[in-house]
Amino acid sequence: MSSMQTGRPRSFFEKVWDDHVIADLGDNxxxxxxxxxxLHEVSGGVALRELQQQGRGVASPDQVYTVNDHVxxxxxxxxxxxxxxxxxxxxxxxxLDASRRFGLTTFPIGDPRQGIVHxxxxxxxxxxxxxxxxxxxxxxxxxxxxxxxxxxxxxSEGVHVLATQTLRQVKPRTMRIRFEGELAPGVYAKDLAxxxxxxxxxxxxxxxxxxxxxxxxxxLPVEGRFTxxxxxxxxxxxxxxxxxxxxxxxxxxxxxxxxxxDAWDDALRYWRTLPGDPGATFDAEFVIDASTVxxxxxxxxxxxxxxxxxxxxxxxxxxxxxxxxQLLARALDYQRLxxxxxxxxxxxxxxxxxxxxxxxxxxxxxxxxVLAGHKVAxxxxxxxxxxxxxxxxxxxxxxxxxxxxxxxxEWLESGCAxxxxxxxxxxxxxxxxxxxxxxxxxxQGPRTRTHLASPATVAASALAGHIADARRR
Amino acid sequence: xxxxxxxxxxxxxxxxxxxDTDQIIPTRFLLRTTTAGxxxxxxxxxxxxxxxxxxxxxxxxxxxxxxxxxxxxxxxFGCGSSREEAPRALRQAGFRAVIAPSFGEIFFGxxxxxxxxxxxxxxxxxxxxxxxxxxxxxxxxxxxDLVAERVTAxxxxxxAFSTPALLRQxxxxxxxxxxxxxxxxxxIEAFREADARRRxxxxxxKAGR
Numbered sequence: 001m002s003s004m005q006t007g008r009p010r011s012f013f014e015k016v017w018d019d020h021v022i023a024d025l026g027d028n029x030x031x032x033x034x035x036x037x038x039l040h041e042v043s044g045g046v047a048l049r050e051l052q053q054q055g056r057g058v059a060s061p062d063q064v065y066t067v068n069d070h071v072x073x074x075x076x077x078x079x080x081x082x083x084x085x086x087x088x089x090x091x092x093x094x095x096l097d098a099s100r101r102f103g104l105t106t107f108p109i110g111d112p113r114q115g116i117v118h119x120x121x122x123x124x125x126x127x128x129x130x131x132x133x134x135x136x137x138x139x140x141x142x143x144x145x146x147x148x149x150x151x152x153x154x155x156s157e158g159v160h161v162l163a164t165q166t167l168r169q170v171k172p173r174t175m176r177i178r179f180e181g182e183l184a185p186g187v188y189a190k191d192l193a194x195x196x197x198x199x200x201x202x203x204x205x206x207x208x209x210x211x212x213x214x215x216x217x218x219x220l221p222v223e224g225r226f227t228x229x230x231x232x233x234x235x236x237x238x239x240x241x242x243x244x245x246x247x248x249x250x251x252x253x254x255x256x257x258x259x260x261x262d263a264w265d266d267a268l269r270y271w272r273t274l275p276g277d278p279g280a281t282f283d284a285e286f287v288i289d290a291s292t293v294x295x296x297x298x299x300x301x302x303x304x305x306x307x308x309x310x311x312x313x314x315x316x317x318x319x320x321x322x323x324x325x326q327l328l329a330r331a332l333d334y335q336r337l338x339x340x341x342x343x344x345x346x347x348x349x350x351x352x353x354x355x356x357x358x359x360x361x362x363x364x365x366x367x368x369x370v371l372a373g374h375k376v377a378x379x380x381x382x383x384x385x386x387x388x389x390x391x392x393x394x395x396x397x398x399x400x401x402x403x404x405x406x407x408x409x410e411w412l413e414s415g416c417a418x419x420x421x422x423x424x425x426x427x428x429x430x431x432x433x434x435x436x437x438x439x440x441x442x443x444q445g446p447r448t449r450t451h452l453a454s455p456a457t458v459a460a461s462a463l464a465g466h467i468a469d470a471r472r473r
Numbered sequence: 474x475x476x477x478x479x480x481x482x483x484x485x486x487x488x489x490x491x492x493d494t495d496q497i498i499p500t501r502f503l504l505r506t507t508t509a510g511x512x513x514x515x516x517x518x519x520x521x522x523x524x525x526x527x528x529x530x531x532x533x534x535x536x537x538x539x540x541x542x543x544x545x546x547x548x549x550f551g552c553g554s555s556r557e558e559a560p561r562a563l564r565q566a567g568f569r570a571v572i573a574p575s576f577g578e579i580f581f582g583x584x585x586x587x588x589x590x591x592x593x594x595x596x597x598x599x600x601x602x603x604x605x606x607x608x609x610x611x612x613x614x615x616x617x618d619l620v621a622e623r624v625t626a627x628x629x630x631x632x633a634f635s636t637p638a639l640l641r642q643x644x645x646x647x648x649x650x651x652x653x654x655x656x657x658x659x660x661i662e663a664f665r666e667a668d669a670r671r672r673x674x675x676x677x678x679k680a681g682r
Contacts, residue, residue, distance in 0.1 A: 443495055
């Protein structure tokens with residue numbers, strides 16, 4: 001049963017928000033209950049140490065979880081607690097020690113459930129519809145794919161949640177983006193997401209809670225919904241989500257931390273009241289024809305600098321705004337690209353499949369479909385890092401690992417890996433096509449030039465040795 | 474946390490749009506177990522040459538800009554990651570305020586929590602201040618007043634700014650946010666009791682329940 005029936009039609013977001021308000025603090029700021037806090041090894045140990053130094057304890061240890069993903073080793077023989085270097089190993093150790101002292105549930109290397117936080121939180125049934133979930137990572141909005149309200153926080157907010165299991169939040173405006181029409185063959189959630197960032201711009205969602213809706217979304221598999229919600233932070237949405245439906249419940253049923261039996265039935269009854277009421281209004285709303293979206297690839301150094309794969313690197317002439325021209329010139333200089341070059345002709349050095357954006361089982365299946373029976377082009381380094389250990393094992397049970405290996409991909413252990421700096425030594429000064437979420441200057445390595453795309457596009461590009469359209473294979 | 478009420482200091486302009494958190498503090502400096510020493514990593518990819526020596530061209534490496542305690546920046550400063558090391562690096566490098574037309578949203582909130590005041594002023598006001606500051610070769614002072622919510626340019630022109638009331642109060646009083654919240658402990662407890670009856674599956678989550 002959902003509470004606070006005001007009699008006015010409410011959107012999904014308004015219902016979830018209302019159900020978590022502990023106090024109205026004025027100034028459009030509210031104290032919200034936080035149902036789930038995830039710590040990871042980069043900031044978790046630091047936050048717990050600060051808490052201890054403040055002489056405080058963890059308010060609700062059963063609602064705090066520690067993962068190891070950001071700086072874990074991904075080599076096949078990795079040992080428990082092993083980081084990508086000595087400092088990383090120390091951070092992992094400190095975070096795990098502190099987590100255990102405070103009685104938190106942990107998912108370290110060696111635990112079969114270990115993986116990237118935004119992959120495992122729904123996999124475990126910890127991200128559930130209508131749950132508020134926070135983590136010191138800007139892609140926490142990923143969990144909106146199962147109708148959780150997830151967002152990224154700073155590490156002192158993390159200490160606040162540890163000490164109080166609450167957070168102060170400014171109530172955002174609401175936006176609904178409806179995708180209508182069927183996705184064309186070979187077009188995936190990642191392409192929709194990139195197209196959207198291109199349309200809205202890097203700032204287009206500032207101050208908004210964004211609901212993805214429409215016929216395309218209703219039939220989009222849950223793993224695709226994660227991808228779409230994940231990328232929402234790239235247009236600066238504060239929250240992003242898809243209201244739960246039967247696909248959501250089918251995904252979550254039977255998961256380890258999901259309710260069971262009568263508790264599941266009760267939860268289901270509550271969740272079914274959450275989708276927006278007819279007549280609910282939004283501060284902003286628009287519709288996108290999903291059927292016309294083509295596979296996308298970024299050309300620049302911001303996710304908004306993106307185009308269809310058969311388009312050309314743009315020219316400064318195309319932009320009226322001097323600020324945009326300046327950005328363009330700088331991006332082309334860093335990326336070492338010339339205006340007019342067809343995107344699907346740009347040679348690549350590295351193909352990377354991984355990250356909380358696109359390394360779930362369906363992503364690996366989409367890539368494997370392209371790779372099967374073919375080989376990576378000579379000179380191309382190809383790497384696959386599954387999103388979680390369960391994903392890796394499920395892929396292996398289906399023989400996908402063999403397809404990747406036969407094609408010439410490295411098949412590694414799960415972690416955030418090369419999304420940001422994890423491969424700096426191997427990716428330095430290279431051109432990388434990647435299923436990740438950011439193409440900022442230097443993110444994947446010093447002087448690394450990143451192009452973002454879907455797993456199918458990355459796979460096709462690995463085979464071709466240049467950015468390539470998977471539909472053409 | 475150190476409080477902030479008013480500051481008159483030198484200001485250094487770094488007028489590039491969309492300066493993201495990876496530029497403010499490159500991720501390779503985040504692999505550390507302490508929160509000290511971030512000041513040296515500030516803008517490392519711009520401040521340092523490939524061999525690790527200071528880049529003589531970069532403004533923050535040149536006097537008097539290297540002593541500036543206010544940063545003047547352009548739109549969407551601090552966009553990108555939620556990492557709190559970004560405002561901390563600025564703070565540890567000596568900055569107490571950043572003035573820009575707009576900030577990355579997560580970064581904006583994180584600034585207050587780390588004793589750094591983010592001030593939103595429109596582009597024209599900034600342009601005027603930058604012009605005056607550059608004309609003085611960095612010697613002129615800018616005044617940022619959080620009590621009056623006003624910036625005073627070297628030439629005396631004043632510009633009002635607004636800050637969220639609660640964050641402003643905290644920064645003025647050097648107060649900890651957690652102390653403020655724990656003052657509401659009874660209401661929190663009452664809410665949780667009622668909520669745990671309504672949504673038991675969101676509480677006491679152990680495997681298999």
